[in-house]
Amino acid sequence: MEDKNNIKETLMKKLLERQEEAKVIRKIVGLIILSLIIVIGGTAVGGYLYVKSALKPVDPENTKPVKVEIPIGSGVTSIGNILEENGIVKNATIFKYYVKFNNESGFQAGSYDLTPSMTLSEIVNSLKTGKVMRKAEFKITIPEGLQLDKIAEIIADKSPYKKDEIEKKLNDKKWLGQLKKEYPNLITDEILNEDIKKPLEGYLYPVTYSFYEKKPSLEEILTKMIGQTDEVLAQYKSTMADKEFTAHKLLTMASLIEEEATEKADRGKISSVFYNRIEEGMPLQTDPTVLYALGEHKSRTVYKDLEVDSPYNTYKVAGLPPGPIANAGLSSIEAALQPEDTNYYYFLASSNGSVYYSETLEEHNEKKAKYITNKSE
Structure with missing residues (x-):
């Protein structure tokens, strides 16, 4: 117990x-x-x-203007960093999210007169309306899909330089060597390939450029355009690496898409046709490369043109041509990087700009007979 x-x-x-x-x-x-x-x-x-x-002004009492330069092609992130570095906003990341949350866009490049007392709303409105500190002496607008000879004409028309001066500089080997050092990811030995007609074809980005001096150096004008191409492609660095694309190859493919595209054309589908043909070992057979080989600007090609002996003639040579045949806009660059997933191997554009795609040659020929006048001698 x-x-x-x-x-x-x-x-x-x-x-x-x-x-x-x-x-x-x-x-x-x-x-x-x-x-x-x-x-x-x-x-x-x-x-x-x-x-x-x-979200508040850096210093509500400080109304002293600060000169802020927003380069062409700057994204929201880079703009925020520039504003933070100049003491116009407190935090670049907060500025970026403010812009995205409010769905703001349409910022313009230029030299701005901003103050630490400005609110984010005032800053955004200034960048959108383009209230620049000083007026540009001249502007040069480079359209998409242009070749160097036409671009040289535009630059000559708007700047103090003659066309032959511009073309000479674009082929200056010493200057090309300097560009290789300044833009190593963009300008490489690929532009010096002996088959290349013009080393910097496709490298002058299509956009409007403002110049604030009456006579900037010719190198400054051209470098600004090349630098813009470098900035644009830098956004796609990782995608280019994944696809094993050099800048030269990307610009070459994008130029073909740009030259074949119409206002109604879907660049993603055109891109898919080119990639599908390359994968099957088929020649690209794109007329703009023939015209580039001929050195002519024509509304259409005839059968005789297709016989031109040139590494640019994609009716005779498989794969991409040696280099770009024109400059390409952003939509064509993106299409070159991200083609649509299709089974198309052919396309053609009618006179009204509509584009028709086909999976087989038989289907393509039927559409060709229906929508396109046959090539003649």
Whole structure:
């Protein structure tokens, strides 16, 4: 009987010890949870206060103008960094999310007169309306799908330089060597291939350029256009690496898409046709490369043209031509990187700009007979 009592007392003692231990554990867990709540709450409050502060002017009392240069092609991230570096916004990341949250766009390049007292709304409106600090002496607009000879004419018409001066500079080997050093990811030995007709064909990006000096150097004018191409392609660096695309190959493919596209054409589908044909070992057979080989600007090609002996003639030579045949806009560059997934191997454009795609030669010829006048001698 005494043993049973001892056992009972021992069990009760252990039970009480476990209850005390459980109380201690619950207290510790409670303290940990409370601490986490305080930390999370404090972080949330701190984050809220930080964001709220970052949305306010850097210094409401400081109305002294700061000259801020927004380069052509700058994205929201780079604009935010420029504004933060110049003390116009408190935080570049907060500026970026403010812009995205409010669905703002249409920022313009230029030299701006901004102050630390401006609100984010005022800053955004200034960048959208393009209130620049000074008026450009002249502007040069380079359209998409142009070849260097036409671009040289435009530059000559708008700048103090003659066409022959511009063309000479575009072929200056010493200057090309300098460009290789300045833009190593863009300008490579590929442009010096002996089959290349014009080293910088396709490298002058199509956009409007503003110049604030009456006579900037010719190198400055051309470098600005080449630098813009470098900036644009830099956005697709990882995609280019995944696809093992050099800048030269990308610009070459994009130029073919640009030259074949019409206003109604889907560049993604045209791109898919080119890739499908390359994969099957079929020649691209794109007329703009023939015209480029001929060095002529014609509305259409005839059968005789297709016989031209040139590495640019994609009726005779498989794969891509040695280099770009014109400059390409952003939509063609993106189509070259991201073609649609189709089974098309043929396409043709009618006189009204509509584009028709086919999977077989028979289907293509039927559409050709229906929509296109046959080539003649």
